[in-house]
Amino acid sequence: MKRHLLSALTLSLLAGVCGIAGAADKAPASKVATGALASGIAVEYIDPSVRAQDDFFVHTNGKWLKTTEIPADKSSWGSFAKLREDIQPQLRAIIERAAANAAAGKGDADQQRIGDFYASFMDEARVEQLGVTPIKDELAMIAAIADKKELPKLIAQFNRYGVTAPMGFAIHQDNKDSTKYVADFFQSGLGLPDRDYYLKKDDTKxxxxxxxxxxxxxxxLTLAGDAxxxxxxxxxxxxxxxxARIQWTKVELRDPVKAYNKYxxxxxGELMPGFDWNAYLAATGVQGxxxxxxxxxxxxxxxxxxLLTATSLDTLKAxxxxxxxxxxxxYLSKxxxxTNFEFYGTVLSGVTENRPRWKRAVSATEAAVGESIGKVYVAExxxxxxxARMEKLVNNLLVAFKQSINTLDWxxxxxxxxxxxxxxxFTTKIxxxxKWLDYSKxxxxxxxxxxxxxxxxxxxYNKELNKLGKPIDRDEWLMTPQTVNAYYNPEMNEIVFPASILQPPFFDPKADDAVNYGAIGGVIGHEISHGFDDQGAQYDGDGNLRDWWSAADHKNFKAKTGQLVAQYSAYSPLPGYNVNGELTLGENIGDNSGLAVAYKAYKLSLKGKKAPVIDGLTGDQRFYMGWSQVWRMKMREPALIQQIKTDPHSPGQFRANGTMRNQPGFYEAFKVKDGDKMYLPPKERVIIW
Known part of the structure; x- marks a missing residue:
């Protein structure tokens, strides 16, 4: 599946470079009385010196923002990062147990693979001894290339091993025939996060x-022996x-219709007369x-x-x-x-300390055999x-969304x-x-x-390639159960919620329903809404790219989303850097619509009864605060710049405040009025679903 089609809820930037995990975040929520449900709100972080009507994000999270330092080995810190950090010891225990069993000749084949992979990462002495040796043959092979005619085979080999090259491809469902898998070729090749890093010469940073x-x-290159x-x-x-100059922008990449070009x-090969596409396709395994x-x-x-014709062979080899x-x-010596961390960790992300080796080993092992680890994680x-409780929440959100569609005025x-x-x-996966992935090969x-x-x-790579010509695997997951995330896949028309996100502050089984509807309910609504955002709405219920809207619908929808683009484009997390309202539009629609539908679902769940007051907060207040504390986070400046340039998600404070300013229920819950900083005149509020 193409990465730009996958709408994930969370901030995924910097994965694999410095991680997004660290120190403690949320204390246990207080209870009203023995045996009573908790509010689920971290009331100890509320800053009463900042009015909810002026800055809801800071009001809800202010004391946390004032007292929390981003851990030295993290680019950001917040609710997502805290939860990811919390499960690291759990994953480590699973993996180290497998490593011990593997060393002792115990355990099944899955345990052996998990244990041996982790052990290979943790054997620092051997890695140091080898130095650059593990890639000597590959570097020599590249150095021996004598003709540009060998480039297609080299690029195909890089695609196979996950090495950056000027072109790549992915296997996913055909956007106009969702019963078939197709090979989709796309631009690639940069060592920096985005084309703007190369082209925006007037941006000093x-x-x-x-x-x-x-x-x-x-x-x-010097370390690798290049004179x-x-x-x-x-x-x-x-x-x-x-x-970078010839690549499409991140905003242009969001258009699935323009990106669907069938050949x-x-x-x-007619696209590139100077490049042997037949040789390339044969080497990739797509041919035939x-x-x-x-x-x-x-x-x-x-x-x-x-460009390849105009560039010297020596440069292409280098x-x-x-x-x-x-x-x-x-995966080489220290x-x-x-040196790799100095740039990708510190320069690009602001991180001053690399993660401990065991955490990097856990991440690498997960990347290799994640579902084998997930199988044990789920059991434990x-x-x-x-x-069961999550299934009930999802069903309630779907009912609320169904009712919402019937009341739309546009x-x-x-x-x-x-x-x-x-x-x-819609298919729901929780x-x-x-069925679990078979790693036997x-x-x-x-x-x-x-x-x-x-x-x-x-x-x-082979798993993906072998899909071609075969029926669609509707049981496949694009995330492991231990991934703190969620996603909507337009080609499968499915919403997916991995196990590990179903924990506080997203889902608290000991809390009153209000906070859960505001938090995980908002997450569920967000993912459902992706099926009807500016990208997802271009796919029908079978996952096919088909325009099922009338001209009037398009006009009305564009007017509403245009307002949303303008709202978010005005937000400035850093001086000189504004949120890209067009790039973040789909996620902002997801937040806006998802929270609105979650609120309706919460009201339906009360069945006409009045919610209790807990921790001095009404049910509606806890609902909205549940959403705000999900986005509790701080980020280092270089990482924030990278997010603004590359990530389709808005920074956390705007996912909280920006969403809230468009919610009619928020105005009622906190008595927001004209003159308050959170106030938007009714005609400027964007209400989509």
């Missing part, structure tokens, strides 16, 4: 990052700058499995053909060697790990009653009927898969860390 990037490339490292680094950055496999492919950005590939070193660096940490009757049809076809060796990483990457 981005320009500084680019200069430091060139220094970093030279340093890493011309400085010259090659300069040429590599110049080449990547040209790649007969025999004619796709399909009769057509999708090319997401045709203009990029046309321009890439000219570029390939750099990205081979970059990809391998976290000098590579530290996800009680059946959690899933959607025509015919389109409402189509919307109801799509909603009825906790864990019905993955070879893991206790003394071969980089080899294990490469084989795990190739295992996943």
């Amino acid at each position: 981005l320009a500084e990052a680019l200069a430091k990037y060139e220094q970093h490339v030279a340093k890493m 011309k490292a400085a010259d090659n680094a300069k040429a590599i950055v110049a080449f990547e700058t040209e790649l 007969d496999i025999a004619k796709v 499995k399909v009769t057509y492919v999708i090319v997401s950005q045709p203009t990029y590939f046309q321009a890439l053909d000219k 570029y390939a060697q750099w990205h081979m070193v970059r990809e391998a660096a976290p 000098q590579f790990v530290d 940490h996800f009680p059946p009653e959690y899933k 959607m025509t009757p015919a389109t409402k009927k189509e919307a109801q049809g799509k909603l009825a076809k 906790g864990y898969p019905n 993955l070879t893991v060796k206790r003394d071969d860390l980089l080899g294990n990483v490469q084989r795990a990457t190739e295992f996943n």
